[in-house]
Amino acid sequence: MAILIDETKRVLVQGITGREGRARTRLMREYGTNVVAGVTPGKGGQTVLGVPVFNTPQEAVKALGKIDISVLFVPAAGVKEAAISAIDAGIKLTVLVPDRVPVWDAMEIAAAAKANGAMFLGPNTLGVLSPGKGVVGMIGGRAESARQWFKPGIPKALE
């Protein structure tokens, strides 16, 4: 089975300077996710919780090298542009957390992903979590609560 997220994956947070992006960046890092960069158009050069912010995913990749996953915390209306810019920058997994993304936008994202051999999750996904390794998105919430909810292994009842 493919493991989408673990502690070795380099993660980009789009919309990192927003309320949700900032909060989730902190929580994801507390759980062990390696957040290497953030993106908010027009706010390049800032840092959020020590994470450097760039104007576009392209800039982030140029400055820091390969990025494995981009997770989006941007308003629904901006998801299409943000996701496609991440896919164009060569990021192979895009996690689209926002709800209420128009369906034609989602179809365009799907077409862009297919054309670039990339994957995407969402829109309106809670995210992905590998117990004890890393999380992208909002699933689990705070690290201590995520550790209570998700444990490695198969429950006895299902073995």
Place this chain on the structure above:
Amino acid sequence: MIIFAAGGGSGIEERAASTRRIACDVNRGPLDSAVGEAVASCGLSPAHATQLAESIRKLFAAARSVEARSLEINPLVLTKDGQFVAADCRITIDDYAVARHPELRIEIAREFDHPPTALERVAYAVEQSDHRGTFYFAQLATAAAKDSKGLVGFHGAGGGGSMMSMDAIVNAGFTIANFTDTSGNPSASKVYRASRIILAQPDLVGYFGSGSGVASQEQYWSAYGLAKAFWELDLDIPAVIRLGGNTEDRAVDILRRMSELLRAPVEGYRKTDAPAMIADALRRTCRERGRDQMETARAARAEVRQGSIGHHASGERRSGVDRHREVAAKFARRRDALWRIDRRSRRSARVIAAERGVRHQRFRVARVRCRVSTRRSRRLLS
């Protein structure tokens, strides 16, 4: 994807064999080869075939231009003078794209089985101006079913947990007045507005809040939102609120503190409390509340009989109005004190709170209560 059938559209999804599927590229539209193949299957003259192919391309363009989730023409008619005409058509617009199409003049982009009510319009407006989290509100019943224990305002967070909770409420013998969902980590103000809208429904006997925990709501934000709504409305129906998961202890504590200031009990529950148990709690609190109200009414009648109304000094029992007069006066005093500080220094609430040695968050709630109590204190103290 365009589904196309020469034999008409009725039951087209089932008649897979006689239909053609025309693959479409989201940007470029239907693929020429697929269109040609579909048209050829109809056995039309070359001139008509060209026209039909053009109609299919236009169909896609129309769907794209209004961001339709589906666009259906049935039947597509070839007239005697050789024109293709859409004799009937149905377009379903993507709810989430409606805001980009003001020209369609869609007032409320939601699927209701009834014309939107006044409250549903208000709720929709709330959602338009705040993208943080999601808020959905639909009214289900305005009168309790026969043999029901009464109408309950429902306030859920997250679909699955909401369904379990709604089942539990119905099993406990209540009628659900509305479905509401505030999830996706909404702001306190959104939860507050949702709560106000739920409580604007007439004839509720109880309030049921249902939030799970595996997602990632900051539950204490929701608790503040609920507390503010309850305080403003001086809640007089019991509320049972499950705010499981993140910061649940803090959330439950906020509700407990608010409960002390209200006429009716507000009970907070955690993720380990099952919906059925919370529905039972609602049944119990409603019963007790009913008894309380009857007792208060009886006491009031007794007071009137003894001619003691308006003279509370001698009475052992303090009426609800008395208690509220006290509370309102207390908050009015605190408000005045805070306002004096504000005016003098114009410093942020956080700084003032730090100097006064109180936690900022508590301070903020105090302010909320104070602001509200202005109105109430004026009414009660006059």
